[in-house]
Amino acid sequence: MAARGMRGGGGFFPGPFGTGGGGPFRDFPGRMFEGGHRRMGQGEVRAAILVLLEERPMHGYQIIREITERSGGMWRPSPGSVYPALQQLEDEGLVRIEQEEGRKVVHLTEEGRRYVAGHREELGAPWEAASKNFSEEFLEMRGLVEQVAVAAMQVVQAGSGEQVAEARRLLTETRRQLYRVLAGE
Incomplete structure (x- = not known):
C-alpha cells in the first residue's frame, strides 16, 4: 500500500x-x-514567455524549465498552459515558431521585441511573484x-x-x- x-x-x-x-x-x-509549485494565470505565462524569449530563442520545454528554475521551483507551468500561450503569441505576430534540429524553437519577432520593450515594466519578472508570498x-x-x-x-x-x-x-x-x-x- x-x-x-x-x-x-x-x-x-x-x-x-x-x-x-x-x-x-x-x-x-x-x-x-x-507538485511543489504554484498555479499562475495565463497572463503570467504569457509575460514570462515574452521576457524569456527576449533573452534567447527556446523550445517549449526550455521555457517551462527556465520558469521553474527562476521561481525556485514554486511555479512550474504545465505544457497545457505554455503551448496554447505560444500559439496565441504566434497568432498575434509576437513570436514565430521554426523547426530546428527536430524541435519547434520559438523566436521573438521584431513586433514582439517592440512589444516587450514597450511593456517592460508591466511584464516584469512573473516568476518572482510565484515565491514572494513565502517566508x-x-x-x-x-x-x-x-x-x-x-x-x-x-x-x-x-x-x-x-x-x-x-x-x-x-x-x-x-x-x-x-x-x-x-x-x-
Missing part, C-alpha cells in the same frame, strides 16, 4: 515520487506538496521536507526489509514529535 503513492499516479510526494494528488496536503500554503522559513522547511522525502525513497528502493521498517518507524515518530512541537509540549 505504501509503495503505491511513491511510484507515481496519485502519490504523496512531489516530483518523481508521485503526482501530488492532494491528500492531507491539498490545502497546504502554496500547495508545496502537490524564508517556509522555503527552508520545504527544502528540508523534500530532502527527507528523497532519503526515504532511497531507503524504500535500496534498503533491506529491516531498513525500510526502521525508516517507517523514524518517520512515524518524527510526525508525532512535530505535532508535539505544535501543541507546545
Whole structure:
C-alpha cells in the first residue's frame, strides 16, 4: 500500500515520487506538496514567455524549465498552459515558431521585441511573484521536507526489509514529535 503513492499516479510526494494528488496536503500554503509549485494565470505565462524569449530563442520545454528554475521551483507551468500561450503569441505576430534540429524553437519577432520593450515594466519578472508570498522559513522547511522525502525513497528502493521498517518507524515518530512541537509540549 505504501509503495503505491511513491511510484507515481496519485502519490504523496512531489516530483518523481508521485503526482501530488492532494491528500492531507491539498490545502497546504502554496500547495508545496502537490507538485511543489504554484498555479499562475495565463497572463503570467504569457509575460514570462515574452521576457524569456527576449533573452534567447527556446523550445517549449526550455521555457517551462527556465520558469521553474527562476521561481525556485514554486511555479512550474504545465505544457497545457505554455503551448496554447505560444500559439496565441504566434497568432498575434509576437513570436514565430521554426523547426530546428527536430524541435519547434520559438523566436521573438521584431513586433514582439517592440512589444516587450514597450511593456517592460508591466511584464516584469512573473516568476518572482510565484515565491514572494513565502517566508524564508517556509522555503527552508520545504527544502528540508523534500530532502527527507528523497532519503526515504532511497531507503524504500535500496534498503533491506529491516531498513525500510526502521525508516517507517523514524518517520512515524518524527510526525508525532512535530505535532508535539505544535501543541507546545
